[in-house]
Amino acid sequence: MMSLQRTSSPNDAPGTAFPPWLTAPLGHLAAWTRAGRLPSGLLLVGPEGVGKGLLARRFLQWVACVDSGGTDQPCGICNGCRSYLGGSHPEILEVAPEAPGKEILVDAVREVVDFLSLSQSGPARVVLISPAEDMTANAANALLKTLEEPPAGAALLLTATRPARLPPTIRSRCQQLRVPHPDRKHVLEWLQAGGRPALTVDEALAACLDQPMAARDLLQDPEAIDRWQRDRGALNALLKSRSPFPVIDRFTACEPGSLVPRLQCLLVSAQRWLLTEEADAFGRLFDSAQLAAFAQAHGPRGLARLLQDSQRWRREVSAALNPQLRCEEIVLALQPA
Ligand SMILES: [Zn+2]
Structure with a gap:
């Protein structure tokens, strides 16, 4: 309206x-x-x-x-x-x-x-x-x-x-x-103004890779916040769990079209951690020791291969006839060798 x-x-x-x-x-x-x-x-x-x-x-x-x-x-x-x-x-x-x-x-x-x-x-x-x-x-x-x-x-x-x-x-x-990239301070103030969203503006901005308009859309949409929180929970489970089965359950509960791009952000964060031993803004949303362990378990080659595979997952998820099976394949592929 x-x-x-x-x-x-x-x-x-x-x-x-x-x-x-x-x-x-x-x-x-x-x-x-x-x-x-x-x-x-x-x-x-x-x-x-x-x-x-x-x-x-x-x-x-x-x-x-x-x-x-x-x-x-x-x-x-x-x-x-x-x-x-x-x-x-x-x-x-x-x-x-x-x-x-x-x-x-x-x-x-x-x-x-x-x-x-x-x-x-x-x-x-x-x-x-x-x-x-x-x-x-x-x-x-x-x-x-x-x-x-x-x-x-x-x-x-x-x-x-x-x-x-x-x-x-x-x-x-x-x-x-x-149009230059704005100061972070201005973006946070703008996102904060007026609202009491179910998500902090810091988290929203990090979830959206520092893009102010995307963070605004996320904060304004309770369903998008739900999706984000489910995706974040699934990625947390991936970093934390020693067994794939609880992770498959969490992945299956997510919308693949929303989860897979965020999984790609996590893989990029893990790559960055290997290069700099520091997490980027997206990676800081997760436990740093768990992110580091995940990055080291896969190594640079493993992460590069997963990122390549994830392009295919991204194309396939929208067309997948059996999302449960697809999630199983993805989670199993994400287990360190
Ligand atoms: Zn007018």
Whole structure:
């Protein structure tokens, strides 16, 4: 549901307020727009999960807002904000993969080109393509001409975590705006604000490999917290138990699509422990002596092989017809030789 509140109240869920580290980049975008200097091609670049999409969408809402009162934040209640939040604003188009991990196809980009070439009723027509590196080569090609000769008043906003994966011809035609990784202190304060979640913000952030947006999603979703706590329990059992059987029970109680990526995080932590004799943030969620023993029992080769196997487990778990059997295979593979 869309929120029509002007500001966040103390009863909001954690991480509901606009992240403070995105305020400065939003200010740049707003200032450029006010001065009529918004580049026709703009690439928002920054680490995974820092909030590039959130920043871009807040900016689009600000463009749509007719009552921002000279501030950089949209009011959230005017007709412009409502039509944007309802997905029906006539001057704004958003393009994303149909599902996470899918590609943005050439047809979607052709729609963008048609949309931007229509005569406009407002001062500007803005398109967001996010994440831009999900465009196929054909899709990126179809965008080139529009980036070279943008129609008057047209602005294209792209986001990318790995801009090197974009064709150089696209990158060179966009101005880049970098969203840096925020200070940990700011992220913790933001996640903490207002909420009393069933999980500490430190644990949520570590569980999500220091990605603020993912930690926010985890803290706001009681079912995701349950899944995390079950996964953590299963991984704890793996490190602690001398017999595979209790571990199989714990693994079977988890959702494999959630457990296997976290198992991969644990394997990476074990690798890091072997290199540095220190646990990374994810590894620190577990008993350090047990993590060290697990890492040493498998050794660098064993861990590398398990990580390779885990890619296959990750592909197979969603299609597994017999999850119980699959869990048994995985747990047995995880026993040191
Ligand atoms: Zn508004």
